Amino acid sequence: MIVAESKPLEAISAMLQRYEKVLAVGCGTCVTVCFAGGRKEVATLAASLRMKRGIEGKPLEVAEAFVQRQCEWEYIEPLAEQVKKYDAVLSLGCGVGVQTLAERFPGTRVLPALNTLFMGLPTEAGVWEERCQACGACVLDKTGGICPVSRCAKQLFNGPCGGSQNGVCEVDKSVPCAWHMIWERADALGMTDALMEIEPPKNWASSRDGGLRRMVRDDLRTPTEDGGNE
Amino acid sequence: MSVEFKPEVVAFCCRHCAYAAADLAGGGRQAYPSAIKIVELPCTGRMDVVNVLHAFESGADGVLVAGCLSGKCHYIKGNLYARQRVNYLKALLDEIGLESERLRMVNISAAMGIRFAELANEHVECVRKLGPNPLRSAAKQGVAA
Numbered sequence: 001m002i003v004a005e006s007k008p009l010e011a012i013s014a015m016l017q018r019y020e021k022v023l024a025v026g027c028g029t030c031v032t033v034c035f036a037g038g039r040k041e042v043a044t045l046a047a048s049l050r051m052k053r054g055i056e057g058k059p060l061e062v063a064e065a066f067v068q069r070q071c072e073w074e075y076i077e078p079l080a081e082q083v084k085k086y087d088a089v090l091s092l093g094c095g096v097g098v099q100t101l102a103e104r105f106p107g108t109r110v111l112p113a114l115n116t117l118f119m120g121l122p123t124e125a126g127v128w129e130e131r132c133q134a135c136g137a138c139v140l141d142k143t144g145g146i147c148p149v150s151r152c153a154k155q156l157f158n159g160p161c162g163g164s165q166n167g168v169c170e171v172d173k174s175v176p177c178a179w180h181m182i183w184e185r186a187d188a189l190g191m192t193d194a195l196m197e198i199e200p201p202k203n204w205a206s207s208r209d210g211g212l213r214r215m216v217r218d219d220l221r222t223p224t225e226d227g228g229n230e
Numbered sequence: 231m232s233v234e235f236k237p238e239v240v241a242f243c244c245r246h247c248a249y250a251a252a253d254l255a256g257g258g259r260q261a262y263p264s265a266i267k268i269v270e271l272p273c274t275g276r277m278d279v280v281n282v283l284h285a286f287e288s289g290a291d292g293v294l295v296a297g298c299l300s301g302k303c304h305y306i307k308g309n310l311y312a313r314q315r316v317n318y319l320k321a322l323l324d325e326i327g328l329e330s331e332r333l334r335m336v337n338i339s340a341a342m343g344i345r346f347a348e349l350a351n352e353h354v355e356c357v358r359k360l361g362p363n364p365l366r367s368a369a370k371q372g373v374a375a
Contacts, residue, residue, distance in 0.1 A: 009325040040280060043280045044279050051283070054364070054368050055326065055328065056327065
């Protein structure tokens with residue numbers, strides 16, 4: 001899932017200083033599961049903002065809305081009429097949700113209430129950890145399902161390095177050494193031989209090169225009328 | 231002015247301890263302020279952050295959360311979760327600009343009627359010193375509208 005956390009109330013309040021009526025929009029997918037932008041978080045933030053502005057003597061009307069997924073046109077379309085009634089939209093979605101709303105409603109200011117952090121999973125109640133950086137060229141087949149891109153501080157492809165001590169990374173004692181784990185996993189799977197081969201430098205072209213990344217599936221695109229006959 | 235101020239305090243009480251203790255206090259003729267408005271919960275673990283915020287937004291001058299003694303929760307850890315939420319709420323109230331002292335969590339047993347009355351009196355007195363919730367007049371206007 002995409003993991004996010006709320007911006008400080010002060011920062012959100014500062015963004016809304018010039019407005020009197022805002023629509024807070026939650027998202028029912030990733031940010032609900034990580035307790036950052038679900039229905040309860042929308043209600044909590046809306047009440048907090050109304051109270052803060054009430055105490056400051058500049059009342060703010062904050063209406064609450066919720067869509068199952070902020071990152072798809074079909075799901076945000078029902079907001080179209082509601083959005084027109086407000087000075088601004090406060091999105092409790094991830095960065096994708098904020099931009100989808102901003103793109104669909106270009107005449108309305110759309111503001112982010114969350115900081116989007118990473119793609120990861122809950123490792124225990126109240127704790128989330130990164131697992132994927134969307135590098136665009138997955139190597140998990142070679143590393144026993146443990147990602148060196150997101151979990152090794154140096155993003156090494158031939159590890160571990162000298163900073164690995166008793167399975168712990170030198171950058172922080174709370175960070176397990178990814179390559180220590182990779183070797184242990186390979187040992188358990190009887191695959192250590194494969195790790196003895198030197199992995200050449202990774203091609204990062206698919207990761208952060210040439211602006212936004214785009215995925216196209218021709219088989220899923222809307223057919224054109226002149227698709228042709230065989 | 232402070233003489234006229236009559237605080238209103240919402241008390242979220244677990245039915246297994248504080249709610250019964252409040253009943254015992256009443257039965258034992260232990261006085262606690264009429265300012266306390268009790269909301270019975272099956273466990274303080276049921277108390278949501280939004281419930282407390284809405285109480286303050288609606289004009290409550292204080293909120294008391296009363297749960298079972300540590301280790302005595304009927305649902306194992308409900309009172310401990312409530313304590314964590316209260317701590318979160320206290321930080322949030324400070325960010326909002328409302329004194330976090332207006333919110334207090336206490337732990338008692340069903341047999342502690344006298345203690346319940348003492349704690350209720352203490353919290354109401356604390357809130358009285360802080361003065362009215364600044365949102366009170368706005369909340370009343372909202373109700374009138």
